[in-house]
Amino acid sequence: MSTVGRRGTSTPHELTRVGDRISFVYLERCTVHREDNAITATDADGVTHIPSATIGTLLLGPGTRVTHQAMSVLGECGAGVVWIGEHGVRFYAGGRALTRSSHLLEAQATAWANRRSRLDVARAMYRLRFPDDDPSTRTRQQLLNMEGRRVKECYRRESTRTGVPWRRRDYHHGDFAAGDPANQAVTAAAQCMYGIAHSVVAALGCAAGLGFVHSGHERSFVLDIADLYKTDIGIPAAFDAAAQGEEDVAARTRRALRDRINTSGLLDRCVRDIKGLLLAHHPPQETDDVPDQVSLQSDGGLLVQSGRNYDCAPTEGRNWEEPIW
Structure with a gap:
């Protein structure tokens, strides 16, 4: 299993659409860990493997413990994580967006x-x-x-x-x-x-x-x-x-x-x-499959490509090709 620092970030194409996911999975009195790209729930009955990319929300009930590696893969997959109090009357949630578009x-x-x-x-x-x-x-x-x-x-x-x-x-x-x-x-x-x-x-x-x-x-x-x-x-x-x-x-x-x-x-x-x-008054735009695209705002509503050095106007043969990082 790779470490967090060495593991690549999943792209929108590699993640399951939220509409196609299992609505929620409830766990209690177990330890939640990670094995490859799945999470595992270990309790007195043994180990259960759960594909993390298919979860909409993971409900963690009383008596659950979760490892950093498990939270890392859940965050990468955009799964919501809810810590539920006794009888499910409290929760705290988090997760990463499945889209790269704002x-x-x-x-x-x-x-x-x-x-x-x-x-x-x-x-x-x-x-x-x-x-x-x-x-x-x-x-x-x-x-x-x-x-x-x-x-x-x-x-x-x-x-x-x-x-x-x-x-x-x-x-x-x-x-x-x-x-x-x-x-x-x-x-x-x-x-x-x-x-x-x-x-x-x-x-x-x-x-x-x-x-x-x-x-x-x-x-x-x-x-x-x-x-x-x-x-x-x-x-x-x-x-x-x-x-x-x-x-x-x-x-x-x-x-x-x-x-x-x-x-x-x-x-x-x-x-x-x-x-x-x-988006009722916006032109149709597919946001789920847009690749990583970050622009910079310029004058007059103009968007320019990010990652370039705009220290001066483009000249012949230069065209702002110098990366900023």
Whole structure:
């Protein structure tokens, strides 16, 4: 196995598209290490090999230890890594983008920096949630009211469908067991959805903190994206898990959610939605397969090649061919 310093950086062509990856893999009470380009999970039952380039998000539960080499290969593959607290109520994430282009990030920053375009993107997000109701004339407060009603109706609908009692959303920060089974399941589903959304946002090279509905949090955009799918994927999976009993509801929720995510093709859908939201007014451009290309900004919006010395104007036979490094 080569060292980090000797190992070459993977190119976008060598990495699995985020839409084609396994949504998430959950591990607990094991040691995560690396063997070649796979990670290994070692516990009392032996060693399990997991191809790192096929993982969307790696969920590390209680009792896990991870080596530097394992984190290195996960970062190279653009996999999100989530450290989950007891019952999955906390997480921290990271990962390297699968793209070398800043096209999506620049489009996100441009849309976010203008109040009018920021509202346009927010309305487009609500349009995905309410395809039969045009939100183009709605104020932000009206959009929030619509979303609140939608979520409440979803809770009531799923309670009726599964027979699981439901009064209201009741989340106790830091005390997962204080909620009833349905609330525990909804909390577990929400954390998984945030982790998955974070992995897609990071893989596409977007900024997690530049949200269009949420604001002021380091994962505002992640919360925006995860909320797009809460009523058709997250909440139904939670109620399905809660309907099976009170024991081990968090683990059952993760399994139910994993199945729904894989059968619905959520990762691919999430990628399409993010690109559609951020690039709606931009000319089509494929960002996944663009080779490493770094330009420098010059006057009048002109982009010039990087890695060249621009100390003086080009002369005959020179043409700025001198590399700067």
